[in-house]
Amino acid sequence: MDDTSRQLFEKACQLIPGGVNSPVRACHNVDSLPLFIAEAHGCHLKDVDGREYIDFVLSWGPMILGHDDTDVTAAVRAAAGRGTSYGAPCPDEVALAEAVIAALPSLEMVRMVNSGTEATMSALRLARGVTGRNKVLKFVGCYHGHADPFLAAAGSGVATFSIPGTPGVPEAVVADTLLAPYNDLEAVQECFKRHGEELAAVIVEPVAANMGLVLPEAGFLEGLRSLTSQYGSLLIFDEVITGFRAAFGGAQARFGIDPDLTTFGKIIGGGLPVGAFGGKRCYMEQVAPKGAVYQAGTLSGNPLAMAAGLATLGKLARQDYSALETRTRSFAEALRDILQEKGVPIQMPTLASMFCPYFSEKPVRNFDDAKGCNHALFTSFYKQMRAQGIYLAPSGYETGMVSFVHSEEDFSRALEAAHKVSF
Numbered sequence: 001m002d003d004t005s006r007q008l009f010e011k012a013c014q015l016i017p018g019g020v021n022s023p024v025r026a027c028h029n030v031d032s033l034p035l036f037i038a039e040a041h042g043c044h045l046k047d048v049d050g051r052e053y054i055d056f057v058l059s060w061g062p063m064i065l066g067h068d069d070t071d072v073t074a075a076v077r078a079a080a081g082r083g084t085s086y087g088a089p090c091p092d093e094v095a096l097a098e099a100v101i102a103a104l105p106s107l108e109m110v111r112m113v114n115s116g117t118e119a120t121m122s123a124l125r126l127a128r129g130v131t132g133r134n135k136v137l138k139f140v141g142c143y144h145g146h147a148d149p150f151l152a153a154a155g156s157g158v159a160t161f162s163i164p165g166t167p168g169v170p171e172a173v174v175a176d177t178l179l180a181p182y183n184d185l186e187a188v189q190e191c192f193k194r195h196g197e198e199l200a201a202v203i204v205e206p207v208a209a210n211m212g213l214v215l216p217e218a219g220f221l222e223g224l225r226s227l228t229s230q231y232g233s234l235l236i237f238d239e240v241i242t243g244f245r246a247a248f249g250g251a252q253a254r255f256g257i258d259p260d261l262t263t264f265g266k267i268i269g270g271g272l273p274v275g276a277f278g279g280k281r282c283y284m285e286q287v288a289p290k291g292a293v294y295q296a297g298t299l300s301g302n303p304l305a306m307a308a309g310l311a312t313l314g315k316l317a318r319q320d321y322s323a324l325e326t327r328t329r330s331f332a333e334a335l336r337d338i339l340q341e342k343g344v345p346i347q348m349p350t351l352a353s354m355f356c357p358y359f360s361e362k363p364v365r366n367f368d369d370a371k372g373c374n375h376a377l378f379t380s381f382y383k384q385m386r387a388q389g390i391y392l393a394p395s396g397y398e399t400g401m402v403s404f405v406h407s408e409e410d411f412s413r414a415l416e417a418a419h420k421v422s423f
């Protein structure tokens with residue numbers, strides 16, 4: 001089985017580290033080999049061996065309209081016919097900036113970049129530049145891309161001390177990165193008491209979607225907003241996943257929080273490589289060339305990417321997010337009930353069009369809880385679902401994604417497959 005995928009993967013392993021261009025795709029966590037995808041339409045993937053899958057990964061989030069959306073594909077085709085990169089401004093950059101700013105009340109200006117990693121890296125530099133402070137507080141289990149300052153691991157002592165999270169990151173670079181557990185406002189308060197005057201920013205995923213799916217508890221985001229304001233630190237919402245997913249206006253619209261800076265990626269590019277950071281005019285005007293904080297990109301504002309983003313946001317503005325949320329919730333609850341009947345411990349948080357099967361007795365409110373889930377059960381579930389044509393994220397630390405084009409038939413096929421799983 002999976003002959004062509006297997007052959008391609010073997011060859012790729014000789015040519016590309018681990019055979020993949022981003023680690024989690026290798027499916028190590030679930031003791032499986034990656035599938036090579038030949039094409040994708042709607043919420044259906046076809047692999048190079050001709051097998052079809054219902055896609056609950058959606059390229060890790062961007063494809064909320066489904067793959068090969070008629071309007072997005074047409075916009076990209078048309079843009080390609082006009083040339084693929086100019087290294088000079090193009091009209092769609094202005095149009096996409098206008099669309100993003102209109103969607104999120106906290107945004108007054110925005111700068112386009114090429115990935116979520118660039119967005120968070122640049123937002124942090126800006127926060128440091130405007131405050132003249134170096135320290136940043138992030139939460140354990142939140143992912144902000146692979147820039148050095150965010151690849152910090154918890155040392156001994158909560159919220160005070162961190163060590164490099166990977167070889168290649170100098171200790172000095174993460175010495176200014178403080179860590180606290182998600183949903184732990186007390187740890188944050190403690191951190192501000194000790195380091196408040198040195199904190200340039202707090203960066204947070206307003207809904208944590210890189211350790212499964214952890215919802216912010218009542219008061220957590222509000223507490224971050226008030227502490228950062230009190231100490232003159234910037235609050236950065238990393239909405240790379242939640243932007244245009246938690247609601248059209250992102251998690252900030254959903255929870256009514258007004259962050260200073262916001263980062264985007266994934267959906268904003270409609271499946272092309274795009275990220276963005278934006279926020280209050282007083283801060284954004286300090287980005288070069290208007291201001292002194294340097295940030296640049298050869299392909300930033302790329303005409304193909306802008307066209308894809310613009311077509312995506314234009315279409316999303318007319319979609320019924322609450323209907324999608326209802327469909328997602330009923331699917332997730334049905335899935336939870338099926339698994340529960342099989343006698344495995346299961347939690348199934350959902351928010352908007354995201355859902356996450358955690359094999360756990362108790363609700364997951366931070367990274368320690370996510371680590372404590374039964375990952376062997378997840379692996380077994382993943383493998384049996386994939387064998388039946390249901391494509392889930394290959395790790396218990398990822399959220400499931402639903403698109404506007406998942407139909408009732410897609411959901412029932414996924415539930416039928418779940419019925420047949422045995423543990």
Ligand SMILES: *Cc1c(COP(=O)(O)O)cnc(C)c1O
Pocket residue numbers: 114115116117118120143144145146205210238239240241265266275
């Ligand atoms: C995916 C992600 C990033 C990184 O984006 P890339 O485009 O992969 O660099 C940053 N923050 C969050 C919350 C993400 O989910």
